[in-house]
Amino acid sequence: MFKHIAVAALALTFSSAVSGTAFADDIVAGKLTISDPLIRATAPKARVAGGFMTITNHGDQADRLIGGTASFAGKTEIHEMAMQGEVMRMRQLAEGLEIPAGGSVSLMPGGYHIMFMKLGEQLMPGETRKVTVTFEKAGEVALDMNVLSVGDLKKHMENKHMHGDHSHN
C-alpha cells in the first residue's frame, strides 16, 4: 500500500511540474523567477480581486515584493489573509513581502496575495491581464496574468498544494 502511495505521489509531482508551466512561461527578472501568475475572476460589481504567483529568489540577497500597478485597478497592494478559527482576517503588508535569498514564496488562496482594489471593470475567466509588480531590488516586472474562474482557480491551487509545489518561508 505504502509503495503505491509513493508511486502516486511521484507521478503527481511530475504531472505538476508539467502543468505548472502550462499556462505561461516563467518570468525571469534579475535573480527572481515568477511562475504561475493568476487572478481569480470577479463577479459583476465586485471591486476587489486576488492575484497569485510563486516567486523564487536565486540570488544570495533577500528581495521584497513591495507593490504593483494594473490598469484595471485603482490600487494594487500586497495583502495577507488568515483564518483565525472561524474568522477571516485581512491585512495589508505595508512593508511588503520578503522573498528570502535562495527561497521561494507562494502567493496563494488563504494566504499572501496581490490585492487589486477599486476595480474599474469585471475580470472574466480566460482573459489575460497586464500587471506590473514592484520589487525593492529587482524593480518593476511586467506580467501577463491569466484570469481563472473561481472553480478553476480553486482546483488549480488544490493540485498545486497537493503536489507540495509551494512554500512559505
Added chain:
Amino acid sequence: MQLKTIRYILWGLVGVAVLGVGGAYYLNKTGSGMNLVPMVAKLGTPFNLVDYNGEPITEKAFEGHPTALFFGFTNCPEVCPTTVYEISNWLTTLGEEGEPLRVFFISIDPERDTPEMLSDYLKAQSERVVGITGPQEEIDKLVLGWRVFTRKVPLDDGDYTMDHTASIYLVRPDGSFQGTIAYGEDTDVAIEKLRLLLKS
C-alpha cells in the same frame, strides 16, 4: 513496510482511540470538557431589512424551511466568492433534495453594498443565494443576534476592508441553530451537514 510493523501501528492507533473515547467520556461526565458545539439556547433576532430586489425582508424569511446564512460583503476577494461558488456546487449535487433549502447572503458592509450591487454580484454567481442589506443598525442586530464577528479594518487611504466570521450558519425550519459549515470544509462533510438539515 513489513506486515508486522503495520500491525503494531494499527494496534497503537486502537490504543489511542480507546484512550481518546475514554477521556472524552470522562470529561463529559465530570463536566470539565469543552463543548465542541456551542450550547446556545437560541440564535437569531427580529430585523427589518431589504432583499436584493429591494423587497422588505424580516426574520420570518428564515422560518418554515431549512435555511443557510452567510455573512459577507462584495469587497471580499476570496472567502465570499468562494463560498457562493461552493454553495452553488452543493445545491447542484443535492439536486431536488436541496430544493427546500433557502440561502441568504447578509451584507456586513451595507455602507457599500446596495441591493442593486448585491443583485448584480450574486445573481451572476447563483440563482439560489439571496442578498440582504439595509440600514447599518438593522444589520448590527443580525450580526449580534447570530453572534457573528465583524470588524472594520482601515486601510492607508481612508478605504477599509472587513474581518468577519466566514462560516455558514445552518438553521432548522423551527428557527433553531443546527451548526455551521466552516470555510474550506470538506465537500462530503458539507453535503452531509446539509442533508441532516434538510431532514430536520
